[in-house]
Amino acid sequence: VRKCSGYAGKGKIRREVYLPWRKNSCTDAQYQELMTKQLLQTDLLVIGGGASGLAAAIAAKRICGDRFSVCIAEQNPRVGKKILVTGNGKCNLGNTSKDYAAYHGSLTAVLPEFLSQTLSSKEFFQTMGLYCREETDGRLYPHSNQASSVLDTLRLTTEVFGISVCCNCHITGIQQKQHTFFVQTSDGTIIAKAVIVATGGFAAPKTGSDGNAMKWLSVLGHHETNLSPALVAFQAEPKFLRTLKGIRISATVSALDAQENIIGKESGEVQFTENALSGICIMNLSARLSSENPTALSLNLLSYQTSSQTQAMLWELYSIRTQWRTEDWLTGLFPKKVGIQLLRSCKIPTDIPVYQVTPFQLERLSQMCHDWRFPVISRGNWQNAQVTAGGIPLEQLRKNSLESKWISGLFFSGEILDLHGECGGYNLNWAWCSGQYAGMEAAAYLKNTLERTV
Numbered sequence: 001v002r003k004c005s006g007y008a009g010k011g012k013i014r015r016e017v018y019l020p021w022r023k024n025s026c027t028d029a030q031y032q033e034l035m036t037k038q039l040l041q042t043d044l045l046v047i048g049g050g051a052s053g054l055a056a057a058i059a060a061k062r063i064c065g066d067r068f069s070v071c072i073a074e075q076n077p078r079v080g081k082k083i084l085v086t087g088n089g090k091c092n093l094g095n096t097s098k099d100y101a102a103y104h105g106s107l108t109a110v111l112p113e114f115l116s117q118t119l120s121s122k123e124f125f126q127t128m129g130l131y132c133r134e135e136t137d138g139r140l141y142p143h144s145n146q147a148s149s150v151l152d153t154l155r156l157t158t159e160v161f162g163i164s165v166c167c168n169c170h171i172t173g174i175q176q177k178q179h180t181f182f183v184q185t186s187d188g189t190i191i192a193k194a195v196i197v198a199t200g201g202f203a204a205p206k207t208g209s210d211g212n213a214m215k216w217l218s219v220l221g222h223h224e225t226n227l228s229p230a231l232v233a234f235q236a237e238p239k240f241l242r243t244l245k246g247i248r249i250s251a252t253v254s255a256l257d258a259q260e261n262i263i264g265k266e267s268g269e270v271q272f273t274e275n276a277l278s279g280i281c282i283m284n285l286s287a288r289l290s291s292e293n294p295t296a297l298s299l300n301l302l303s304y305q306t307s308s309q310t311q312a313m314l315w316e317l318y319s320i321r322t323q324w325r326t327e328d329w330l331t332g333l334f335p336k337k338v339g340i341q342l343l344r345s346c347k348i349p350t351d352i353p354v355y356q357v358t359p360f361q362l363e364r365l366s367q368m369c370h371d372w373r374f375p376v377i378s379r380g381n382w383q384n385a386q387v388t389a390g391g392i393p394l395e396q397l398r399k400n401s402l403e404s405k406w407i408s409g410l411f412f413s414g415e416i417l418d419l420h421g422e423c424g425g426y427n428l429n430w431a432w433c434s435g436q437y438a439g440m441e442a443a444a445y446l447k448n449t450l451e452r453t454v
Contacts, residue, residue: 042071042164044442045183045192047171047213049074050082051428052414053198054154055124055435056442060196061161063443067450071164073183073190075208078167079158080151082200082207086428091147094121094432095425097138102426104287105419106225106394111430113400118436121429128153139425166190171199173216176407179449193449194409194442198435201388201415203229209388213416217392221406225393225418229385230287231427233278234297235377240341244272247335248279252303255285255294256373264289270299277374283386284422286379290389293379299372301334311366318362322355329354342368387427391418402438409445413438 043064046057049072061070072079086092095102103111118124121140122132130153132140142149158165173184174195183190197217200209214224248271255264266288268281277297285294302310321329327350330339343350346364348357392412396405402417404410413434421427 040071040166040188041191043068043192043446044070044194044196045181045190046070046072046196046198047183048072048198048200048414049076049079049165049167050198050200050208050414051080051431052435052438053196054079054158055432056196056198056411056413056439057163058128058154058157058161059118059436059439060443061158061163061439063440064446066162068193068443068446069164070161071166071190071192072158073166073169073171073185075170076167079165080154082204082209083151083154084147085204085207086147087141087425089147090141090145091150092139092141092425092428093125093132093150094140094429095138096120096122096134096140097424102422102424103419103430104290104389104421105391105417107417107419109394110400111419111433114402114433114437115429118433118440121425121432124432124436125150125153128157137424171213171216174220176220176410179409181409194411194445196411196413196438196442197416198413198438199416201391202227202382203231203385203388203415205382209415211388220404220410222392222396222404224416225390226291227388227390228290229380229382230290230389230420231283231386231423232286232380232384233273233276233282234286234294234379235276236297236374237377238275240374241272241275241277243337243341245274247272247337249301249335249338251281252300253277253281253285254298254300255289255292256296256298257292258295260296263292263294267303276380280423287387287389287420287422290420294376296376297374299374300370301338301372302369307366307370310369311363314362314366318354318357322353324354326350326352326354326357329357342372345372386423387420388415389420391416393418401441402434403441403445409442409449411438411442411445 044060046053053072057070057072083091100108100111125132131143133143134140170186171183175182181192181195197213199213202211203209248269251270252267253270254262257263264285266281266285269279270277270282271279317329326343326348327340340350346361346368348361398405402411402413414431419430421430
């Protein structure tokens, strides 16, 4: 019997778990080979101890109880690493909105059915004693405002349920022989009757989402759709941004293609960094435009009024502040650095009196307030992305299921699937939902397998 360490966190091993052998899951020859290699065996193996993996293990164990063993294999030293950084450490764990337009990908076609058959994010955590507070936009947070509370709730529930956790477990391959899975790891092989793959995508690889699962899933015939970083900033020409670093301003942002057609639009607060445009509205654009790369972003700083109204307002400011220096002309309308950069973009000197501004320059400034363009170099990289756009598509799954279309007993949940959400808790909504659904399906599969062998 090979020993499997339980939850490891803060430098300590919380418990030790011994997984028993079950000879009847393989042939005598396989059994002898496995015994010589001192391999692990469990009924259900969940690969990935992130949000969806933990939800899947808990959902499966609630149904199967002590009849079947459940084990989580996590490559990090502890489970739930990515949960701790969500919501700036407060963990925006879900959203009560029923707006399906906030989700993108091929699995949106079956999302309503999955959501209707699983507990909502709020209900799921309430069953574990964690209560949430809801903000006006539907965002859910734990009452403690600490992401660690969410992780502790999940972790302690797995302990109470007797779910084994193997940390520092790196999966290198997977095979299925005679309805039994042989999962190769850096320390040996784990045998399982059913497997849930909840390894995440490529976003934020420092948290363990490195995309390595696709290498060994491809051997089983699975492949992902085109992948791209989502919920990420857009990189722009630094010369347009250096003086604006740290500034936040409300705007309606339009993404433009090479022909200057609008391919996406979002309103909200834009945050300028040294080399990128960021903020929730920018990230949501990156989620919606996962398969497109805009060539420019256009900011409308005064979307609540027309260009002619803006021009009239500037003429009024011109008459009131005619003796002021132009660098102070737009004081109160925009942050000073924004006003100065707008003037420079219109080639209006910032050290002359306002009365020297020509009618043509004023008209150009008026237009710039409604169409301030920033050429886009690229979208942000995987290191800075919050989620992966793309993954295992709907066509590779059984109808109305998260089970592989070709491999019985192989299920998927979370970010590895072709579904991602916008900012606001939608991605964790999907993690809890898909985790529950996959766990329920895996438990039913194990039950049916047992009944067939009896």
